[in-house]
Amino acid sequence: MNAVEAVELRKRFISYERIGLIRRRKTIANALNGVSLNVKWGEVYGLLGPNGAGKTTTVKILSTLLIPDSGFARINGFDVVKEAKKVRGIIGLVLYPDKGFYSRLSGFENLVYFGRLYGLSRGKAEERARELLRLVNLDWAANRPYEEYSLGMRARLSIARALIHDPPVVFLDEPTIGLDPVSSRSIRDLIKGLKREGRAVLLTSHNLWEVEEVCDRVGIIGSGKVLMEGSPRDIKDRLGLRYVIEIEIEGDSKGKVIRVETTDPVAELKRIMNEIEGNGLRISRMRVNEPSLEEAYIRVVSG
Amino acid sequence: MRLRDWLSLFWAIMLNELRIIAREPGGLVILLLMPYLVAGGMAFMASFFTRVSGIDFIREFIGFEVVMVSMIMVQTGARFISEERSGGRLEHLIATPVSMYIILFATSIVMVIVNISAYLVASLPVIYGVFGVIGLLRLIPTLVIMFIGLMPLYGIGLALAGVVVRLRDVDALMNVVTALLSVLSGATYPIYILPKWVDAVVVALPMYQMYQTALGIVMGSGVTGLIYGLAASTVAYLALGVFTYGRVERDMLKGGVK
Amino acid sequence: MVGLRETCLRVVLSRIALEFQRGVRLLFSKPAENIAFVISAPLWLAFFILTLRGYGVVRLSQTDLQLFLWVAYAFTLYSTWLWGFGHGIMDEGYDGVLEYVLAGGEGLLTHFTGWGLALITYELMDLAVIAASFTVLFNTPVMFINPILFATSILLVTLELLFTSVIYSMLVIRLRSNWVVTNIVQFILPTLGGLIPGEVNGYVRLINRYSPLAYPVVLMRESALGINEINIPLPMQLLYSVVIIIALALLAWLTVTLTTIRLRSSGQLGLY
Numbered sequence: 001m002n003a004v005e006a007v008e009l010r011k012r013f014i015s016y017e018r019i020g021l022i023r024r025r026k027t028i029a030n031a032l033n034g035v036s037l038n039v040k041w042g043e044v045y046g047l048l049g050p051n052g053a054g055k056t057t058t059v060k061i062l063s064t065l066l067i068p069d070s071g072f073a074r075i076n077g078f079d080v081v082k083e084a085k086k087v088r089g090i091i092g093l094v095l096y097p098d099k100g101f102y103s104r105l106s107g108f109e110n111l112v113y114f115g116r117l118y119g120l121s122r123g124k125a126e127e128r129a130r131e132l133l134r135l136v137n138l139d140w141a142a143n144r145p146y147e148e149y150s151l152g153m154r155a156r157l158s159i160a161r162a163l164i165h166d167p168p169v170v171f172l173d174e175p176t177i178g179l180d181p182v183s184s185r186s187i188r189d190l191i192k193g194l195k196r197e198g199r200a201v202l203l204t205s206h207n208l209w210e211v212e213e214v215c216d217r218v219g220i221i222g223s224g225k226v227l228m229e230g231s232p233r234d235i236k237d238r239l240g241l242r243y244v245i246e247i248e249i250e251g252d253s254k255g256k257v258i259r260v261e262t263t264d265p266v267a268e269l270k271r272i273m274n275e276i277e278g279n280g281l282r283i284s285r286m287r288v289n290e291p292s293l294e295e296a297y298i299r300v301v302s303g
Numbered sequence: 304m305r306l307r308d309w310l311s312l313f314w315a316i317m318l319n320e321l322r323i324i325a326r327e328p329g330g331l332v333i334l335l336l337m338p339y340l341v342a343g344g345m346a347f348m349a350s351f352f353t354r355v356s357g358i359d360f361i362r363e364f365i366g367f368e369v370v371m372v373s374m375i376m377v378q379t380g381a382r383f384i385s386e387e388r389s390g391g392r393l394e395h396l397i398a399t400p401v402s403m404y405i406i407l408f409a410t411s412i413v414m415v416i417v418n419i420s421a422y423l424v425a426s427l428p429v430i431y432g433v434f435g436v437i438g439l440l441r442l443i444p445t446l447v448i449m450f451i452g453l454m455p456l457y458g459i460g461l462a463l464a465g466v467v468v469r470l471r472d473v474d475a476l477m478n479v480v481t482a483l484l485s486v487l488s489g490a491t492y493p494i495y496i497l498p499k500w501v502d503a504v505v506v507a508l509p510m511y512q513m514y515q516t517a518l519g520i521v522m523g524s525g526v527t528g529l530i531y532g533l534a535a536s537t538v539a540y541l542a543l544g545v546f547t548y549g550r551v552e553r554d555m556l557k558g559g560v561k
Numbered sequence: 562m563v564g565l566r567e568t569c570l571r572v573v574l575s576r577i578a579l580e581f582q583r584g585v586r587l588l589f590s591k592p593a594e595n596i597a598f599v600i601s602a603p604l605w606l607a608f609f610i611l612t613l614r615g616y617g618v619v620r621l622s623q624t625d626l627q628l629f630l631w632v633a634y635a636f637t638l639y640s641t642w643l644w645g646f647g648h649g650i651m652d653e654g655y656d657g658v659l660e661y662v663l664a665g666g667e668g669l670l671t672h673f674t675g676w677g678l679a680l681i682t683y684e685l686m687d688l689a690v691i692a693a694s695f696t697v698l699f700n701t702p703v704m705f706i707n708p709i710l711f712a713t714s715i716l717l718v719t720l721e722l723l724f725t726s727v728i729y730s731m732l733v734i735r736l737r738s739n740w741v742v743t744n745i746v747q748f749i750l751p752t753l754g755g756l757i758p759g760e761v762n763g764y765v766r767l768i769n770r771y772s773p774l775a776y777p778v779v780l781m782r783e784s785a786l787g788i789n790e791i792n793i794p795l796p797m798q799l800l801y802s803v804v805i806i807i808a809l810a811l812l813a814w815l816t817v818t819l820t821t822i823r824l825r826s827s828g829q830l831g832l833y
Contacts, residue, residue, distance in 0.1 A: 013559065060559065065394050067556045089400040099391030104326040105319070116315035117399040117406075119304070161395070340748065345609075349616035351761055352625070363615055475597035482604035491608075492615035 001077055003169050003200030004039035004062060008071035010224075011057055031057040033224035034071070041168075044191060044201040046215035048208065048297055054224045055204040056095075059173045062202065063093050075169055089119065092162030092170040097155035097177060103147040107138055107157050110146055111164055118165035125164070132160035137186065152183035159190060170194055172203045176210060188214050212293040220300045228300050232293050237263070239299050241291035245269060248285040249276065265290075312401065316409035324417055334371075334421040342367045357433040362518060364429050366490035369452075369514040372418040373488065374481050376453045379414045380460020380544065381467045381477060383407065384551065388468070394560050403552060404545065411457040419449050430521065438521065445517040448533070452513030455536045458544030459509075465551040490514040509536040576667055580675020588683050595686070602687075603694035606633060610698070624786075627704055628758045630695045631782045637687050638778075639751045642722035643729060646680060650730040663821070670727070670817045677723035684719060706787030710795070714781040717802045721777045724809035725750065731816040735823065755779045759790040766791060773805040 011032040016024040032054045039045040049055050060066040062073055064084040072079060078086040101110045108129050115125030133139045136156035141149065149157065155175060162170055172191070176184040184207070191214050194201050205211050211218060212232045219229040228235055243265040247258045262268040265288055276283060304312075324330070342364040346355050387393040396406060423446060430438040463480060467473050487504055489511035494502050505511050512533040519527050589595065609629070613621075621629070650673065653659050662672050692703040705711055729746055752768070755775030759766035769775040770791040779790050780798050789795065 057559075060394070063398055065397055065556065066559050085400050088398055091398070093395065093398050095394055096391045100395050101390075101392065102319070102323055103390075104323055109319075109322065113315065113319045114395070114399070116312060117396070117401045119308075119312075119400060121311070122315065345612050346616060348761070349613055349618050352613070352618040352621070353616065355616055359616055363612070366615065470593065472591050472593040472597075475591065475593040478597045478601045479604075482601035482608070485608045486604050486611065492611040496611075496614060 002038040003041045003043075004037070004045075004073070004075055004202060006035060006037050006058070006062060006071070006073040009035040009058065009061055009068045009073060010070045011054075011061065011066065011068050030224055032061075032068070035221065035224065035226055036071075037219050037226055037229065039169075039200045039202050041200050042195060042198045043216045044195050044203060044214050046211040046218040047202060047204045047221055048206075048211060048218060048293075049204075049221035050301055053221045055221060056173055058221070059093075059095075059171050059202065059204060063091055063171050064088055089165070090167050090169055092165070092167040094158045094162045094170075094172045094175050096173075097158045097175050097179075098151055099154070100158065101146045101154075101161075104145055106143045106145055107133065107149065107153075107160075108142040110157070111160055114161050115164040120165060128164055128166070129160075132163055135163075136160045136190065152179050155179055155183065155187065159187060163194075168199050170199055170201045172201065174204055174206065176205065176207060184210065208293045208297055218293070220297055222301050232296070235296045235300075236291050236293070239296055241295055241299070243268075243291060244289040245272065246285075246287045246289070247272060247276070247283055250282040250284045313405065313409050316401075316406055317413050320410050320413040321417075324413070331417075331421065334375075334418070335425050337371055338364055338367045338425050341371075358522075361429060361433050361521065363491055364426070365518055365521060366488075366514055368422050368426065369449075369490045369510055369517070370485055370488045372422055372449070372453060373456050373510045373513070374484065375418055376411075376414060376456035377460040377463070377480065377484060378477055380407075380411065380457040381463040381480070382473060383410065383461075384464045384468050385473050388560055397552070397555075397560075404548070407461065407548065411454065414457070415450055415453045418453060419446050422446075422449060434521070434523075437523075441521050441523065445520050448513060448517045448520065448530070451537055452509050452516075452533055455509040455540030458537075458540035458542070461544030462540070462547040465547050465554075468551060468555075484508075484510070488514070506532075507536075509533060509540065512536060573671060576671050577675040577678070580672055581679045584676040584679025585682055588679060598687070599690050602637075602690045603698060606691070606694050606698060609633070623701065624760075626695070626699055626701050627786055628760060628782070630691065630703060631785060632756065632758060633695075634688060634691050635754075635756045635778050635781075636751070637691065638684060638718060638722060639754065639756065641680065641683060641687065642726045643747055643750065646677060646723070647726040647730040647733075649676075650727065651733060654734055668817075669821060670814050673727050673813075673817070674723065677726070678719070680723075681715070681719050684715065688715075703785075704787070705785055707784040710784035710799075711781065713799070714777060714784050714802075717777040717799075717806060718781055720806045721774070721802070721809060724806065724813040725754075725774070727813040728809070728816050731813075731820040735820050750774070755782075758782060773801060773808075776802040776805060 009032050010030075013029045013031055015027050015029070017027055019025050035054060035058055037045070037047070037058075047055050047058060057066065061068050062075065062080060064080050064087050067081055072081070074080065075087045076090055078090070080087050101107075102113075105113070108126075111129035111132065112122070112125045115128055116122065120128060130139070130142070133142045136159055138153060138156055138160065141153060146154070146157070159172070159175060162172070175191075176187050179187070188210060191201060191203065195214075195216075203211070203215065215232065217229065217231050218235060219226045220235070221227065228238070230238065240263050242261040242263055245258075245260045245262065245265060245268060249256045249258065258272065260268055260272065269288070273283075342360065345363065346360050349355050384393065387396060397403060423442065426442060427439065430442055434441070463476075467476060470476055487501070487508055487510075489505035489508070494505050494511070497505065512529045515529050516527060516533060519525060610621075650659075653662075659669060659672075662669065696702055729750070732746070753772045753774050755769050755772070755778030757765045757769075759769045759779070769779050770793065775791075776798050780795070780802060782788075783790055783795065783798075791798070793801075
């Protein structure tokens with residue numbers, strides 16, 4: 001059984017736009033047009049897509065905060081609509097890294113409170129709060145009011161809250177948005193740690209480099225559908241994106257750089273090496289540039 | 304969950320809310336001073352037209368207390384969802400296994416306790432000044448009356464929460480609601496001067512029932528039949544609030560928390 | 562030198578005009594708020610009068626009614642300025658708007674002045690609503706015995722409350738939103754500021770006579786009702802009002818300057 005399973009999720013939002021003083025125009029936004037995905041245990045799944053593609057809508061449906069118009073989703077076998085309470089007990093959630101806490105309470109007090117809401121006893125909640133504050137490097141600021149926390153600290157506290165009840169499934173909606181490189185790195189390390197512990201993690205992000213680093217599989221969502229899914233390497237291969245091999249040669253043609261674009265870097269590299277050796281040349285420097293996930297993403301999303 | 308676990312959870316929510324309130328001492332001070340300022344100010348103005356006795360002042364003081372704490376309860380219920388939403392906490396609260404009804408109920412109990420405590424502390428000097436020790440003893444059962452009376456007001460607030468959530472301008476709506484409910488409180492004036500149909504609305508609202516019952520006890524004339532009306536109001540308005548909130552949460556789950 | 566002064570003056574005036582436009586746009590960008598005020602004003606007036614009835618006040622003379630009208634209006638003015646404008650400044654500080662204003666090269670006092678002047682439109686709307694409510698509720702037309710002096714006094718009250726609110730909000734910012742300051746000032750200012758008519762009793766008349774903050778508000782009442790509340794000739798009251806406003810403007814400038822310097826050196830301009 002997969003940790004997270006979503007089948008043909010559909011969701012549309014109806015809103016009313018005021019025209020003039022009294023008249024209103026009804027607008028319908030089809031947020032999801034049949035999203036299907038699954039996340040395995042011990043896997044980090046990245047959900048990518050442009051703004052308005054349906055990433056957050058998907059996360060909210062999976063975390064029981066939104067009821068889909070059709071389709072179904074299950075978290076560890078529990079239906080997100082019919083067994084919402086059971087689902088809530090086994091998921092951790094980061095929706096907004098910069099808010100969602102009580103400003104006048106300290107980080108520690110906030111965590112203990114949410115821990116209690118998740119069913120932990122007071123002693124256990126306090127113990128977990130201290131442990132998690134150490135893990136996210138906030139133990140030094142545990143007793144400072146949340147309103148004094150910087151953006152990076154708030155993001156880390158959000159992750160601590162998501163883990164307070166030790167959930168096996170974690171949803172992270174853009175957890176590193178607006179963070180500096182050091183804070184982002186620490187959160188990526190945390191996410192890798194969650195994966196090592198066997199948890200299932202669904203991550204949405206616009207930082208494609210980060211997604212490529214931490215995610216085992218990626219789903220690219222656009223216009224409410226998953227347009228392509230697979231490991232970053234698979235996606236690049238399927239799209240026929242080219243690797244660039246650069247080789248600098250010694251010998252007669254000293255200083256010459258060979259640059260080759262190819263979809264099959266292994267085979268191409270073998271061929272080039274054989275040719276260079278055959279000609280009695282030596283390689284002084286070599287680099288293989290893998291196509292970026294950004295290229296793949298842009299290719300998929302722009303059709 | 305066992306009963307002990309439920310009580311422990313309930314207590315945790317109440318404690319959290321108390322902590323938040325305690326960190327804004329300015330609000331608590333206003334709660335204590337406001338009845339004196341308003342009732343005192345009005346008494347001062349009225350004194351230029353007529354003689355204002357200690358009993359008149361007590362009557363109006365309790366009336367203003369009732370109006371003030373009633374408005375706080377209505378506002379708390381009405382604003383809860385929109386404030387949690389703007390603070391980014393609403394979805395995280397819904398996403399926990401704890402029912403929102405429990406969170407709302409525990410939060411409302413704390414607000415009631417804080418308001419009753421403020422009422423008690425503020426009223427002590429005035430009641431003692433006019434009635435002496437016997438007055439202080441009579442104050443105790445009025446705390447129970449206030450406790451019963453404030454709950455339906457939270458229910459009224461919750462019933463308004465659905466409208467508040469749709470409007471982006473919460474303050475505007477609540478200004479009108481506060482003004483209207485103050486006029487319809489029947490707590491600071493004799494209601495017979497109103498038209499009959501307005502009279503009927505006033506009597507049906509919990510503020511008038513709470514005020515008349517508490518006043519009767521403080522004055523020593525005992526509990527009136529309005530206490531049954533108060534009990535009925537508690538059930539009716541709380542049920543209305545619960546039903547309305549249920550619809551609001553269902554709408555939010557269907558349409559998303561915007 | 563004269564040319565430079567003229568240019569500087571033009572720049573300042575155009576900035577103030579820009580802030581005025583922005584202020585008016587903001588004030589009327591939330592029609593629900595304006596409608597709410599129109600609906601709630603007569604309700605609060607009714608509550609006020611009903612409460613007096615609760616104290617046993619059965620009959621009110623025409624003069625008393627007129628005085629109540631002006632007390633209600635003065636109360637609205639204080640609420641609008643201290644709570645609306647004053648807290649609006651604090652909110653701008655907290656939201657980081659003031660930082661952008663400073664970074665754009667504009668002085669904060671210019672920013673506040675233009676914005677504050679926009680509130681005149683709101684004050685006039687307040688006056689219309691309260692006057693209409695009074696007329697409907699009590700079947701009593703509102704008196705404006707000396708309209709020119711009344712209009713002048715409205716301008717003086719606006720300027721006085723503008724600078725007072727700026728000083729108040731700067732104090733609150735410096736004292737890190739200290740609730741003691743906010744609560745005390747919010748009650749003391751209106752009391753010293755002529756909210757209560759001197760007709761009430763001798764002590765109030767004494768406060769209104771000797772508190773410079775009271776003159777513009779008292780002048781407003783006097784011009785509407787054709788009375789002399791504090792037994793000082795009206796031209797002298799006018800002069801004293803202008804003097805106090807100049808003093809408040811200087812104090813506001815000083816407070817804004819010192820607070821800005823302090824916040825910039827402590828790095829807390831956007832968050833306090």
